[in-house]
Amino acid sequence: DSGVTQTPKHLITATGQRVTLRCSPRSGDLSVYWYQQSLDQGLQFLIQYYNGEERAKGNILERFSAQQFPDLHSELNLSSLELGDSALYFCASSVGSGDRGIVTDTQYFGPGTRLTVL
Amino acid sequence: GENVEQHPSTLSVQEGDSAVIKCTYSDSASNYFPWYKQELGKRPQLIIDIRSNVGEKKDQRIAVTLNKTAKHFSLHITETQPEDSAVYFCAASPSGAGSYQLTFGKGTKLSVIP
Numbered sequence: 001d002s003g004v005t006q007t008p009k010h011l012i013t014a015t016g017q018r019v020t021l022r023c024s025p026r027s028g029d030l031s032v033y034w035y036q037q038s039l040d041q042g043l044q045f046l047i048q049y050y051n052g053e054e055r056a057k058g059n060i061l062e063r064f065s066a067q068q069f070p071d072l073h074s075e076l077n078l079s080s081l082e083l084g085d086s087a088l089y090f091c092a093s094s095v096g097s098g099d100r101g102i103v104t105d106t107q108y109f110g111p112g113t114r115l116t117v118l
Numbered sequence: 119g120e121n122v123e124q125h126p127s128t129l130s131v132q133e134g135d136s137a138v139i140k141c142t143y144s145d146s147a148s149n150y151f152p153w154y155k156q157e158l159g160k161r162p163q164l165i166i167d168i169r170s171n172v173g174e175k176k177d178q179r180i181a182v183t184l185n186k187t188a189k190h191f192s193l194h195i196t197e198t199q200p201e202d203s204a205v206y207f208c209a210a211s212p213s214g215a216g217s218y219q220l221t222f223g224k225g226t227k228l229s230v231i232p
Contacts, residue, residue, distance in 0.1 A: 002163075042207075042222055042225060111161050112160075
């Protein structure tokens with residue numbers, strides 16, 4: 001167990017719908033990262049938050065958004081869902097800020113949310 | 119941005135033999151290289167990592183080597199066991215201010231045959 005929790009474990013929904021995935025980082029971790037894992041694209045970075053602020057964006061669609069709350073949990077919102085959004089969504093957490101000059105922090109992954117869009 | 123290539127995509131070895139997985143990266147400013155093991159339907163689990171100020175790191179049967187000049191790094195598993203069967207991902211932390219986002223390779227499916 002990594003200490004990172006994600007809910008729900010499974011989510012089945014229809015095209016055009018909107019869903020929210022939730023992540024709670026390890027105790028003491030300030031950074032949360034979201035990744036999408038699909039069969040054809042592998043593991044891809046979506047977005048990072050540090051202490052409530054967006055820090056970096058990767059291959060995240062405009063239909064997707066995220067936020068990190070004062071208690072440091074994070075939510076990933078996926079809207080206007082398409083069949084191709086079906087994937088495993090992982091969040092990972094690490095201690096630090098990502099500021100340059102600071103040793104890179106190890107990222108620990110949560111169990112993931114499996115999203116199926118029908 | 120960073121690009122990580124991983125080879126081979128599948129690897130079968132006999133129990134007790136060694137397995138080697140290789141990755142190359144494109145961004146010379148990348149300085150952190152973790153390896154994750156993922157069993158079917160489960161989360162990626164960190165098994166070993168290396169930073170750019172180190173050329174080699176070992177943890178029991180697992181070792182990682184890094185060649186910064188050639189921009190490649192490798193995972194070595196010795197005395198493989200059936201429980202080593204899984205998908206292994208390499209990753210690199212790219213340059214860019216303020217984030218240590220990981221760029222992953224496509225994965226290697228390792229099968230250890232008893």
